[in-house]
Amino acid sequence: xxxxxxxxxxxxxxxxxxxxxxxxxxxxxxxxxxxxxxxxxxxxxxxxxxxxxxxxxxxxxxxxxxxxxxxxxxxxxxxxxxxxxxxxxxxxxxxxxxxxxxxxxxxxxxxxxxxxxx
Amino acid sequence: xxxxxxxxxxxxxxxxxxxxxxxxxxxxxxxxxxxxxxxxxxxxxxxxxxxxxxxxxxxxxxxxxxxxxxxxxxxxxxxxxxxxxxxxxxxxxxxxxxxxxxxxxxxxxxxxxxxxxxxxxxxxxxxxxxxxxxxxxxxxxxxxxxxxxxxxxxxxxxxxxxxxxxxxxxxxxxxxxxxxxxxxxxxxxxxxxxxxxxxxxxxxxxxxxxxxxxxxxxxxxxxxxxxxxxxxxxxxxxxxxxxxxxxxxxxxxxxxxxxxxxxxxxxxxxxxxxxxxxxxxxxxxxxxxxx
Numbered sequence: 042x043x044x045x046x047x048x049x050x051x052x053x054x055x056x057x058x059x060x061x062x063x064x065x066x067x068x069x070x071x072x073x074x075x076x077x078x079x080x081x082x083x084x085x086x087x088x089x090x091x092x093x094x095x096x097x098x099x100x101x102x103x104x105x106x107x108x109x110x111x112x113x114x115x116x117x118x119x120x121x122x123x124x125x126x127x128x129x130x131x132x133x134x135x136x137x138x139x140x141x142x143x144x145x146x147x148x149x150x151x152x153x154x155x156x157x158x159x
Numbered sequence: 160x161x162x163x164x165x166x167x168x169x170x171x172x173x174x175x176x177x178x179x180x181x182x183x184x185x186x187x188x189x190x191x192x193x194x195x196x197x198x199x200x201x202x203x204x205x206x207x208x209x210x211x212x213x214x215x216x217x218x219x220x221x222x223x224x225x226x227x228x229x230x231x232x233x234x235x236x237x238x239x240x241x242x243x244x245x246x247x248x249x250x251x252x253x254x255x256x257x258x259x260x261x262x263x264x265x266x267x268x269x270x271x272x273x274x275x276x277x278x279x280x281x282x283x284x285x286x287x288x289x290x291x292x293x294x295x296x297x298x299x300x301x302x303x304x305x306x307x308x309x310x311x312x313x314x315x316x317x318x319x320x321x322x323x324x325x326x327x328x329x330x331x332x333x334x335x336x337x338x339x340x341x342x343x344x345x346x347x348x349x350x351x352x353x354x355x356x357x358x359x360x361x362x363x364x365x366x367x368x369x370x371x372x373x374x375x376x377x378x379x380x381x382x383x384x385x386x387x388x389x390x391x392x393x394x395x396x397x398x399x400x401x402x403x404x405x406x407x408x409x410x411x412x413x414x415x416x417x418x419x420x421x422x423x424x425x426x427x428x429x430x431x432x433x434x435x436x437x438x439x440x441x442x443x444x445x446x447x448x449x450x
Contacts, residue, residue, distance in 0.1 A: 093259075118252040125259035132266035139273035146280035153287045157294065 062113035068120035069108075072101050073129035084130040087137040093130035097123045198342025201246040203254035207234050210261035222275075226264040233257035312372075319367035326360045335447045338364060339427075342381075342398070342440030349449030351397035353405060361402065364444065374447040375415045378403040381443065383436035384423040396420025402442050 076097050084090035100123035107116035211234050219227045237253035244250055260353075323329055328339040345357040353361070368376065380395030380402075399418035407413045429435035 042361045059312040115248075118249065121253055122255050122259075123261075125256040129266070130261050130428065132263040132370070136266040136270040136273065139277065143273040143277040146277045146284065150280050150283045150287060153284060155293070157287065157291045 062117065064108055064113055065104075065117040065120055068117050068124070069101070069104065072097065072104070072120045072123040072127060075124050075131070076101065079130035079134065080129045082131045082134045083138055084134040087134050090130040090133040090137065093126040093133065097126035097130065100126065181330070199246065200241055201251050201254065203251045203258065204237055204241055204246075207237055207254040207257040207261065210258045210265075213308070214261045214265040214268070217265050217268050218272040219264040221268075222271035223264050223267035226267050228261075230257065230260040230264045233260040247333065293375065307394040316371040319370040322363060323367045326363055335445045338444040338446065340364070340402075340442045340444070341437070342442065343437060345442060346398055349394070351394060351401050353401055358405065361405050362409055365406050365411055367446075368406070368446065369410050372449050375450050376406075376411065376447070378406070378418045378443045379421050379443045379445065380419070381421050381425065381439060381441050382423050383439040385425070388422055391422040392420050394420075395422050397428065398442060402444070418433075 051085060079090065079094050079097070084094045100119050104116040104119040104123065107113075107119060161221040164269070177311050211230055214227060214230060233253070234257040237250060237257045240250040240253050320329060323338060326340075330337045330339070340360065344360060345353060347354060378399045380397070380399030382391040384391075396418065397420070399420055403416050407416055423430075423439070426435075426439045427441070428438035430439060
C-alpha cells in the first residue's frame with residue numbers, strides 16, 4: 042500500500058515535470074498577431090524595424106518546433122521574446138514615420154518662409 | 160571538488176613556478192570566474208541594463224514615462240531572476256524582453272518628440288501662411304494707396320496747369336515748364352512795383368507751383384529793345400526780383416526761387432512793332448520739375 046502510494050506520487054511528479062505546461066496557444070496567436078500588426082504598421086519599410094520583425098518570425102518558428110517537441114514552457118518564453126520583438130518593430134516603424142513627417146513639415150515651413158522672403 | 164580545485168591550483172602554481180606574480184593572479188582570477196559563474200550577469204542582462212539607461216536619458220523620460228516604467232519593471236524582473244536563479248535561460252529570456260521593452264520606450268519617446276516637432280512646424284506653417292496673406296494684402300493696399308495718391312497728385316497738377324493756362328502762357332521746353340506773364344499786366348511802364356491786378360495773377364501762379372511741387376524756379380525778366388541795355392538789364396532784374404519776392408510771400412520756398420535780369424535778350428516777337436514790343440516785355444518763370 043505504502044509503496045503503491047509512493048509510485049503514484051512519483052508518476053504524477055514526472056508527468057508534471059515533463060508535459061505539465063499546457064501548449065501556449067494564446068501566446069502563439071498573440072505573437073503572430075503582433076507580427077501582422079508590425080507589418081501593417083510599416084515595419085517592413087524601416088530596416089531596423091524589419092530586423093525585429095524577422096527576429097520575431099524566427100522565434101515563432103522556433104516556438105512552434107518547441108511545442109511539437111513538447112517543450113511548452115520553453116516555447117512560452119520564446120513566444121514572449123517574439124512578442125517583444127514584434128512590439129519593438131511596430132514602435133520603431135511608428136517612430137520613423139513620425140520623424141519623417143516632422144522633417145517634411147519642417148521643410149515645408151522652410152520653403153514657405155523662403156518663398157515669402159523673395 | 161575542493162580537493163580537485165586545490166590540486167589544480169597547486170598544479171598551476173608549480174607549473175608557473177618561475178612566472179611573474181601577475182600571471183599567477185590572472186590564473187587565479189580565471190579560476191574564480193569559472194567556479195563562481197553565478198556572479199557574472201549574462202550578456203542579455205547587461206544589454207537590457209544599458210538599453211534602459213539609454214532610454215531613461217532620452218526623450219522617453221518626459222514623453223513616454225509609462226512605457227519607461229514598464230521597461231523598468233521588466234528589467235527589475237530580469238534582475239530578480241538573476242539574483243534568484245543566476246544566469247538561467249529564464250533570466251536570459253526575461254532580460255531579452257526587458258531590453259526590447261526599454262527600446263520600445265526609447266522609440267515611443269522619439270515618436271512623441273517627432274510628433275511635437277511636427278505639430279510645432281504645422282503651427283509655424285499656418286502662422287507663416289497668415290503672415291504671408293497679411294503681407295500680400297498690405298502690399299496690395301499700399302500699392303492701391305500709392306495709385307490713389309499719384310492720381311490725386313496728377314489731378315491737382317492738371318488743375319493747377321489749366322488754371323494757370325487761363326492767365327498765362329504755359330509751355331514745356333527743354334529747360335523746363337515756362338510760364339510767361341505779360342509785362343503790361345504786372346507793371347506800369349518803367350516801374351518795377353507790382354500792379355494790384357498782378358498780385359491776383361501771381362497768387363494763382365504761386366498756388367499752382369505749390370500744388371504741383373517743383374525742384375526750383377528761375378524768374379527771368381525781359382524788356383523790349385527800347386532804351387539803353389544797362390537800363391533794360393537793371394529794370395528786368397528788378398522786375399524779376401519783385402515777382403520772385405512776391406511768390407516767396409505766397410508760399411514758394413525762398414531757397415528754391417531765384418531771379419535773373421535778361422534785358423532785351425531772347426526776344427519772342429518783333430521789336431519794330433508795338434505789339435511785338437509788348438510781347439517782348441514779359442516775365443518768364445522757368446520751373447524745373449521734381450525728379
